[in-house]
Amino acid sequence: MSDAAAAAPGADRLWSVDEHLADILRTVRPLEPIELQLLDAQGCVLVEDVTVPAALPPFDNSSMDGYAVRAADVRDASEKFPTVLTVVGDVAAGGDGALVAVGPGQAARIMTGAPLPPGAEAVVPVEWTDGGLGGGPATTMSAGGIAGGASGEGAGLGAVRVHRPVTAGAHVRARGSDVAAGDLALAAGTVLGPAQLGLLAAIGRATVTVRPRPRVVVLSTGSELVPPGGELAPGRIHDSNSYLLAACARDAGALAYRVGAVEDDAATLRATLEDQIVRADAIVTSGGVSVGAYDVVKAALTGLSGDEGRVEFRRLAMQPGKPQGFGRLGPGRTPLFALPGNPVSAYVSFELFVRPAVRAMMGLEPPERPVIRAECTEPVGPSPRGRRQYLRGRYADGRVTSVGGAGSHLVGALARADALIVVPEDVTSVPAGAEVDVILLD
Amino acid sequence: MSDAAAAAPGADRLWSVDEHLADILRTVRPLEPIELQLLDAQGCVLVEDVTVPAALPPFDNSSMDGYAVRAADVRDASEKFPTVLTVVGDVAAGGDGALVAVGPGQAARIMTGAPLPPGAEAVVPVEWTDGGLGGGPATTMSAGGIAGGASGEGAGLGAVRVHRPVTAGAHVRARGSDVAAGDLALAAGTVLGPAQLGLLAAIGRATVTVRPRPRVVVLSTGSELVPPGGELAPGRIHDSNSYLLAACARDAGALAYRVGAVEDDAATLRATLEDQIVRADAIVTSGGVSVGAYDVVKAALTGLSGDEGRVEFRRLAMQPGKPQGFGRLGPGRTPLFALPGNPVSAYVSFELFVRPAVRAMMGLEPPERPVIRAECTEPVGPSPRGRRQYLRGRYADGRVTSVGGAGSHLVGALARADALIVVPEDVTSVPAGAEVDVILLD
Known part of the structure; x- marks a missing residue:
């Protein structure tokens, strides 16, 4: 003082x-905290530790469009000597849940996100196969179910040539590999932006308690x-x-x-x-x-x-x-x-x-805007002794220039400012080139 | 490429x-631009040059609570030898507009923002007077009108002792001293924040044309x-x-x-x-x-x-x-x-x-987020040759750390990231200590 x-x-x-x-x-x-729908909580501060109720992903699933296979079956697959597997079904994400089982010498067509069927250990991307079309490497899959359904079973669905081997777990997102049940998803105090709201939705939370x-x-x-x-x-x-x-x-x-x-x-x-x-x-x-x-x-x-x-x-x-x-x-x-x-x-x-x-x-921290240091391009002042003065300024590249002077009625100058220049209580003028505290207004 | x-x-x-x-x-x-109410336009880009329709302030007015005087009358005023002026009226902001005239030897009590009455050239702040109370320096004015009205006229309203001289124009905001009629208030392309909306309101604009x-x-x-x-x-x-x-x-x-x-x-x-x-x-x-x-x-x-x-x-x-x-x-x-x-x-x-x-x-420029350089705290990779990789990271003080690796299903890690690390097409791994491009997410 x-x-x-x-x-x-x-x-x-x-x-x-x-x-x-x-x-x-x-x-x-x-x-006081209240419970809000996710999108109503955007920008707010979480007041609870949110733990993961169930593993994410909730089941082993494919990270590619391709064929679910047993790793041993394709161990020797190559471009020159493709392994031919019998296609026993089709597994789409969100299918009816009746999963075809993949036995030795068999494969199931599988889509990204679909559950890995019983027996399969890995996914061969469609680009590493002939797509079941009997030709060269495929770039896409034929649309819709092989046998007119989202999930078929039985023989007679054709064959697929696999051109490259895969190891067990390849192109499979393992159950719980993102977050495991009981993990701390978000800690109290987290500000909820898009990614945090996305995580909350992913673990099944429809509402959240925030300030x-x-x-x-x-x-x-x-x-x-x-x-x-x-x-x-x-x-x-x-x-x-x-x-x-x-x-x-x-x-x-x-x-x-x-x-x-x-x-x-x-x-x-x-x-x-x-x-x-x-x-x-x-x-x-x-x-x-x-x-x-x-x-x-x-x-x-x-x-x-x-x-x-x-x-x-x-x-x-x-x-x-x-x-x-x-x-x-x-x-x-x-x-x-x-x-x-x-x-x-x-x-x-x-x-x-x-x-x-x-x-x-x-509940946002810190409550105040950050203060940075900047060099004055021009002299600033006079500033009254014993009072902290806040002048309007324009800031760029570490330097600040006062706009409009000290007049408190100058809204024209205020509209051109993007910073406040702080002149301390014991300073009555600031020479050009001196450093001052600056508050950036966004 | x-x-x-x-x-x-x-x-x-x-x-x-x-x-x-x-x-x-x-x-x-x-x-396409549309016309919006001011507060509906917050954060939007102005598409018109807005000019000032009439001077701001629209009339000479007082910047202080005090007494409107003629400068010559108080030229010799001092603490020891105060000048005594006859108070002829009271001028409040937003009064009825019938302004008392200030003649030689006279003063009008005036409030901040009130129009300077005819004859007066300057305002003496109330703290430089006895406030019309016949005592020492005043710290405040008595409430309400002197003669029971917001704006009185005539003799018999008492006297005020002035302790300090003022020059013509002192504590007066001159007509047009903020912005003059015809001035460019805001240029097309301006983003409308609080200060810009305040200026638009001040010059009388109720709506504005923005994208x-x-x-x-x-x-x-x-x-x-x-x-x-x-x-x-x-x-x-x-x-x-x-x-x-x-x-x-x-x-x-x-x-x-x-x-x-x-x-x-x-x-x-x-x-x-x-x-x-x-x-x-x-x-x-x-x-x-x-x-x-x-x-x-x-x-x-x-x-x-x-x-x-x-x-x-x-x-x-x-x-x-x-x-x-x-x-x-x-x-x-x-x-x-x-x-x-x-x-x-x-x-x-x-x-x-x-x-x-x-x-x-x-209409916001630039459309892209800024890219900064940062030092990797740890090795980053592998990154596929021929593809630009965007890894999630945490940034602090010029340094960035990858979180969660390359997995595209990892929403848990995404929720901890505040930056994207850019690994160029021709780079397959980045050693610890190397510099990379980073996009800060806010």
């Missing part, structure tokens, strides 16, 4: 960025706000924060519910929050948190008691984003983030404080 | 990975497939590919529609495709593309003509993923990807061929 005021106790002291974030991460809790995505209600405050698309009367501006922050919330992994702009009236705001809180795991407001006479969020949420919850309004040693409110609202103690109203302040505040909270609620 | 066969013409030749991908990217087209997310229909084929959660009869396995590939499609940016598994019957498959194609921008099947007698996708989609479209089945010089089908189906020429049925083959095929197609349909 570089500012003397920051160490002072009481409501009026300056909080550091790290203190405020630590308070938030101490307060928010991972959401759900938080439902984040986003609202703007300000009597001057008009929805985009509407006409602007004098003194009015368009509401951009509710769109910006709803998009940020989704980007962080949440399900966002955008409530429009609420006018600067404490009763209206309170009624809106009461309506919305039932569907919220967290609430994000913007505007109305500073020292002005119409700072409605501060007015409506200061001095709550009992089941109303408790929200604190603080000054942070940072720029932008000095005024911040944080607390828990209502009997369910729903986390509430009251961000400043300037769009750039709101954006930076979301990235620094709400995004980590959303990730912590999902 | 390292394999002589790969250069041979005709349907039976081996295609290289690069040839197959080039054919796909030549064939698929970016989707939509492709709707990708995913289905598995195989009579042996049982949905996860169901009992497995002998010879049956669970359908995992439809989950795996639907999740991959969403990961790539698409809207995925998972159709379950279709049995190995050409008429059923054709009927399912006919039903599904109306909602598909692309179709992904898995299984039934090899040389077997029951390879239903190949059977159902080979030899189409006229309005039926055209699908080609190829052998690729790769492992896993040798058999691949690709073409366009139906009168709308919907791209269809017929992937092999082994889960690992299907996954690798999706990553290499379908994901780039999805991104190309969205």
Whole structure:
């Protein structure tokens, strides 16, 4: 803490960025796990160790289209002196389960994934045979069942010439060779991406217990706000924060519910929050948190008691984003983030404080974005002493350039940024060529 | 091309990975743009240059809570000798627009974002005044309107002591200082993230014209497939590919529609495709593309003509993923990807061929995932000569380790991988410590 005021106790002291974030991460809790259908759990964190209930594959099966044989029968097979075997049947994946047995001198036509029939020890790929057609090496099998069925039995199905030997187990996927019953398939804490969901499906799991995505209600405050698309009367501006922050919330992994702009009236705001809180795991407001006479969020949420919850309004040693409110609202103690109203302040505040909270609620580690080092292409500053400054920048190949300067209303520049440049509390300017901490925004 | 066969013409030749991908990217087209609500366009590519219709901010406004003043009046203000100004009114953001004028010796209380009243040139932050309370420096403003209204006028509203001078323009955001009318707000080709959506809202745009997310229909084929959660009869396995590939499609940016598994019957498959194609921008099947007698996708989609479209089945010089089908189906020429049925083959095929197609349909550049170099912690191989091998691996800090080996049925290992190790066509083994190409999966 570089500012003397920051160490002072009481409501009026300056909080550091790290203190405020630590308070938030101490307060928010991972959401209660729920059981979801596999595809609804994509991107979520598993809370149970999932063990394999039964071997995968569940039976020895062919990894090729070809002929199931006894290894000894084809030991001497060659291109010049092919071994001729009697084809006794046809085994397709998903056939009726009545498997032909393969005896000495016999073979069964077998398809990829089909169970290895009794007696057979290996599969000869169709390309190593004449395909039962009596000619040279086959490139494909004739379509459909040999004897008009998916699985036939008996003599008279013809013969196949085998051109190469196979050893026992060749082109066979052994039962349990992927995962065995009782194996740990996925450990608690795993993030479920496509491959993990594929594994869960493969071992027969239709549902899975995960931490759900938080439902984040986003609202703007300000009597001057008009929805985009509407006409602007004098003194009015368009509401951009509710769109910006709803998009940020989704980007962080949440399900966002955008409530429009609420006018600067404490009763209206309170009624809106009461309506919305039932569907919220967290609430994000913007505007109305500073020292002005119409700072409605501060007015409506200061001095709550009992089941109303408790929200604190603080000054942070940072720029932008000095005024911040944080607390828990209502009997369910729903986390509430009251961000400043300037769009750039709101954006930076979301990235620094709400995004980590959303990730912590999902059980994702680490909650914060990674910080990298980069060289400044140009001088950066001035930056206020005693405040940590977050400037918008563009990053490429280890170097970063500030865009738009320090103005917290510059949404044009924000839209060109892909990084935040961090200027520490005790630094007031950064020369060109110096290294700085950079947070990459994706 | 390292394999002589790969250069041979005709349907039976081996295609290289690069040839197959080039054919796909030549064939698929970016989707027709549509107009979407802002939040529905998140993650999509803008197809229009968006210009700023009117200056932002639309009027000079205060960046602080404080007092709007004439600069000359407070030129000599100091802590010791404060300047006393008559407060003539109150200006809140979103007030009724009837602005009090600030004359010599006068000030108007003003809130962040409120329009600068006529006559005023600068804003003195409330912390640099006594807040009109006649005491020391203020930390906040008294709530609500001074004279019971959001915007008052006239004498008798009290006085404020100003402790510091301000220059003209101080704490004022000038009209157009963010973006000016006619400026290019966002160029065609911009990917719309939170900041870009915030800017669009700020300049009043409620909708935006973008390339939509492709709707990708995913289905598995195989009579042996049982949905996860169901009992497995002998010879049956669970359908995992439809989950795996639907999740991959969403990961790539698409809207995925998972159709379950279709049995190995050409008429059923054709009927399912006919039903599904109306909602598909692309179709992904898995299984039934090899040389077997029951390879239903190949059977159902080979030899189409006229309005039926055209699908080609190829052998690729790769492992896993040798058999691949690709073409366009139906009168709308919907791209269809017929992937092999082994889960690992299907996954690798999706990553290499379908994901780039999805991104190309969205207009995202580049379509392919980046390739990095990494050092092998252990020997890798054997890898078949003449085929490009994609092994599953785990990557950390510039080093990669193979997991699970070459088996294309190993979904257990796939679920532990976060990278694909690329072994080139002319390499059959890679010693420990050697560098390889690696594709990071996120």
